[in-house]
Amino acid sequence: MLMKESVTEIISRSVKKSFPDEASMPPVFLERPKNRSHGDYATNIAMTLASKLKKNPREIAAKIVDNIDDSVGIIDHCEIAGPGFINIILTQDFLRNILLRIHEEVEMFGSGNIGCGESVNIEFVSANPTGPLHVGHGRGAAVGDALARIMSKAGYDVTREYYWNDAGNQIRNLGVSINYRIRELKEPAFSKSIPFPENGYQGDYVKEDIAEVLAAGASTVIPINLGKICSLPPEEISDSSALTAETSGSAGAKIMEGKILQALENFGGITFDVQQSEKELHEQRDVERTIDYFSDKGFIYEKDGAKWFRSTDFGDDKDRVVKKKDGSLTYLAADIAYHKKKLDKGYDRIIDIWGADHHGYIPRVRGAIEAMGFNPTKFNVLLVQMVTLLRGGKPVTMSKRSGEFVTLQDVIDEVGSDAARFFFLMRRYDSQLEFDLDLAKKTTADNPVFYVQYMHARICSILRKAEEEGLPLPSFKEVKLNLLSERDELNLIKFLASFPEIVEGSAMAMEPHRITFFLQDLAIEFHSYYNKTRIITDDVELSKARLYLIASIKTVVKNALTLIGINAPERM
RNA sequence: GCGCCCUUAGCUCAGUUGGAUAGAGCGACUGACUACGAAUCAGUAGGCCGGGAGUUCGAAUCUCUCAGGGCGCACCA
Missing domain, CATH: 3.30.1360.70 (Arginyl tRNA synthetase N-terminal domain)
Incomplete structure (x- = not known):
């Protein structure tokens, strides 16, 4: 309790x-x-x-x-x-006894059951497989992963999910971009006579990570017809309706999916329990069936040759097309089917983590969810605000159209996964974030992630030193905790004691940044204590008590860092 | 034009259900190494919580209004 x-x-x-x-x-x-x-x-x-x-x-x-x-x-x-x-x-005795609990529970300390086993589906990242993850996705990933860990710790039954938008126009656009690059590889003069497709993806990854691989026949997941691509009349290379565009797009998307998952793996080991493919929803006719289901309930009407979802009945400002005049289904249609699928699995709560630029999309999805008879208050969308990278105090310019952007992998390579994670969680997710790359690399107290990790390393160092001097970490029975009577010591104990409450509050409010703030506050308290108080002294009993205290701090720091996906180094 | 979010110290931001004297970090200034990691610490300065009105015992927090900033308003995804 x-x-x-x-x-x-x-x-x-x-x-x-x-x-x-x-x-x-x-x-x-x-x-x-x-x-x-x-x-x-x-x-x-x-x-x-x-x-x-x-x-x-x-x-x-x-x-x-x-x-x-x-x-x-x-x-x-x-x-x-x-x-x-x-x-x-x-009472001081009650507070001091928290230390015993920490030593007994170790990595379990901080767990709670406020979630009461409620089943929660957290869908995050869900970036389109048409390009690498950029910094904004990184923030979403850091928030989603930390939230999943925190809610699990607080007693929720969490499922982590990724939704792949691997169907539709964007995939065909990726396909024509790939075909163009393949052709360019095979015929060096090609790009001189034929311009790059208008809606194509310009990024170098299309050439380097996809076209070169496919042209070399290295990917066998989705076979493409190289001969056909190379024999297409040049003006048809930009025709996104061609079958080759779709096939190449799907093949390219598969490659990108692998890259994306790899980048997430490199980002502190982010994984998913469920990956849902949009294409599969279409192929298995889930989308059609959902529209039929909505029709039966009277939520769909026809106008101008299209089928409309009556989302205004559920608070949206206009009705939305689900089936276009040309017979194809909209993105929304698939998304409704997708959410229906999640609801049908019986989750008590659904959390979607989106970029803030999608906020206008909430009413229609929420409307659809309400139409399906699900309590809309159990559907939460966390809108993660944008990230501005700073280098030398100046914003790093990025332009998605020209394909010039800093990828998540670039940031990980530059500052490391730990620093990136920490920085993404240093603010509330709904406030814009300035990410100072120079600061993230510094190994001084100015850099919050360093400062926090240093606390852990420093404690480890003291414990090693004590052991060398013949003072191994004492057991609870050998420790006279009432020797911990300094104000700082009691304050530190109170910090540690509050950790389970912080986790609980963080989970309930769905605010992972609270863990980051907790760590920073604790680090300030610890470094200050360290500086004015010697842990290892001539007084063996006192030294034992203090070692017991700092070992408790170490455990809590590690647990908190784990919740946000960051390593607790023993040496730095 | 309509809708959503934001505005708190010079800068970047916290502030949990409305609570007591609004808090951190950075930057600035002043100090501390015969030391378990100075990769650190101690101290000083800095505020009409964007403006105005309302709700009540009590407002940074809730309501209205105005100003400034961001983002959305497709038979795109």
Whole structure:
């Protein structure tokens, strides 16, 4: 049980005991006061009861405090402050015993069950397989992966999913781009007479990662007809309706999918439980069936030769086409089928992580979800804001059209996976992020990721040193924890004790950045403590107690870093 | 034109259900190495929480309005 829960329960019991005649009482909420002199926890319950009971909040508070029955010895004492806050001060013994729990639970410390096994599907990245991942995708990946880890830790049953948009026009556009590059490889003069396809993908990867591979016959996943591509009349190379375009596009997409998954693997080992292909939804007629299902329910009508989803019935500002005049299905149609498939699997909650530029798309998908009878509040879209890379204090210019952009892999190669992950999680996901590449590489305290990892390495170093001096990490029985009586030491213990609550709050609010902030705050506290306090002293008992403390810190730091997919180095 | 998000210290940002004197980091300035990692630490300065109105015991937080910035408004994906 969380420390906070135990305290909440004690206060709740006292509230009931103080006012037994009241049928219903508002729940007790505890907060951590910003000001440390206001205790370890504070509650405003007396103030919220004041209007209901028509009494002075301070009187109510006094009564509640009087009726507190704390047999376990968690609460040292309470103070009534200001307009009627109850400030709660915990006993030092109770706090110190948290260290025992950390040493017992090790990597499990921080786990909780606020999720109650609720099944959650988190879909993230889902970048189109028409090009490499760029920095924006990297942020989505960092957020999604961390959220999945955090929610798992908090007791949710998490499924991680990637949706491949491997069908439609963009794949054919990729196909004509590939065909053009293949032709160019085979006939060096080709590009002089025929211009590059208008909607084509200009990036070098089309040439280097796809066309060269296919031209060499190296990919066998989807066979392409090289002879046909090379014998096409030159003006038809840009014809995206040609079968060769689709085949080459699919072959190229397969190659890109591999590259994307590899980049994610390199990014702190991001993997997925489920990968859903859009093409497959079409091939298995899931999309057609979903439209039929919507038709049966009366959500579809025909106008101007197209089929429309009546999304305005569900809060959208206009109805949306699902089947075009030419008989082809829209992207939305497939996406509805895709979400139906997820819902049919029975998830309690669906979380989609999208780039913020897709926000206009939410009402129609939410509408479709509501139309399927799913509670729309269980469908969450996290919109991840854009990233600006800075080098030398100046934004790095990127243009998707010309194919000049910095890929996620480039950033990983330059600053490392750990720093990239940390930087992507240094802000709330919904605020724009400035990513300073120079800062991310620095090995000084200015660089937050370094500063945090250094805390871990430093602790490891001290523990090694202690061991060399014949002071191995003591067991709980050999430690006199009451020697940890410095203010800094108790503060550090409080930090560690709050970790499970941080995880819980982070999971419930779906805000991974809270873990990053927690780590930075803890690092400040630790480095400061280290600087004014010697861990290894002539006093063996005191040294043992302090070693026990810093070993606890090490465990919590490692657990927190793991939640955001970052290594906890023993040496740097 | 309509819709969504944003505006907090010089810069980049936190601020959990509305709570007490609004917090960090960076940058700036002043200090600390016979040391378990100075790859660090201690201290100082810096604010009308974009403006205005409302809701209430109480607002950075909720509502309205105005200004400034970003992003969307396809039978594209």
